[in-house]
Amino acid sequence: MIQIKTKAFRLMPVNVIWFADKPQKWQCLYSYYKQSTHVTPVAGYHREDFFTKIIDLTTPLEIIETGFDQKTAYEIRRAIKDGVTTTIETDLKHFVNFYNLFAQTKQLPRIGVNINKYKSRLVVTKAVYDAQDIVMHAYLVDNSMKRVRLLYSASLFRNEQDTQLRAIVGRANRLLHFKDMCLFKQQGFDVYDLGGYAVNTNDEALIRINYFKDSFGGTLVHESDYLPFPALVLSFFNKMFKS
Known part of the structure; x- marks a missing residue:
């Protein structure tokens, strides 16, 4: 808690x-x-x-991977071949700036100084391609419950018309989720929470987000x-x- x-x-x-x-x-x-x-x-x-959808991190990694759909499994492998790498981001201000640029393009609320209240409870990860940060995830971590919960996810495009880069960013996002699961599993966490699921929605954008989360398998949880x-x-x- x-x-x-x-x-x-x-x-x-x-x-x-x-x-x-x-x-x-x-x-x-x-x-x-x-x-x-x-x-x-x-x-x-x-x-x-x-x-929300959760992944049971107490399950062996190879079993977790069998829950991924074929497209997700392929794109994770392809992202690695593309040269995408993942790491932890320790500069919270950099993440906030990165997210707010993303939010501006998607007409989403910006992150303000209030994120500092989560500072000691946040872990930020990122995917890097061609020496540029292209995807970032911010997680709320509960050490006592051994649960991590995705709070924010953001990606940036240098050129919205660059379909090749857009494809790489999409693959990098899936790779980053997988690497995050590996990271938190290694650190002893039990639950990977994908941050909400829109049940019975007719909103096309939310349906696409649900589809993305479903591609990792997991279990739908009612809270x-x-x-x-x-x-x-x-x-x-x-x-x-x-x-």
Whole structure:
């Protein structure tokens, strides 16, 4: 279990608790439970379903690889032939800049200084091709639960029209996931969490993301997010005054 103190809407102190069991009722005024293993309502909280795909890292590596679909297995081998290498990135500012450039091209929210609250719990990895960082992953690591959870994934293209480079980046992303599994398995982690799964969605972009995650095999897991009601009230007024 991980606990991180932050503020909701820059106003209300919130204790964010990851991977816990049943939320404590007496914490409902200031605690936000992320990916709780409990899946029924709890008084004082607003519960939302959360689904994710996980890979069991206690399984032998060769068995994990048999769960990959043919395309993923091929692209991992091809990325290695392309000369893609992987390593750990220790410069958090570099990752933030890298991600924000990616977010700008995809019209996604940028990462702000709030990522510093995760600093001691983050591991960032990257894939490198032709002396350039082309893919990065940032993981939340829970040493007590032996679980790693993908928080951010980003890739950059020097030329959107360069179809060869785009293909290499796609292969590098799959290779980086595989190498990350190997890294965390070697470090003694048990669970590799791909960071969410959109169940019953009609959104084409989310369907493509689901397909990508399915290509690694794994197991679909049902968990819960529990939001404290004061945060919901602040959210309501925040939206109302902005409309």
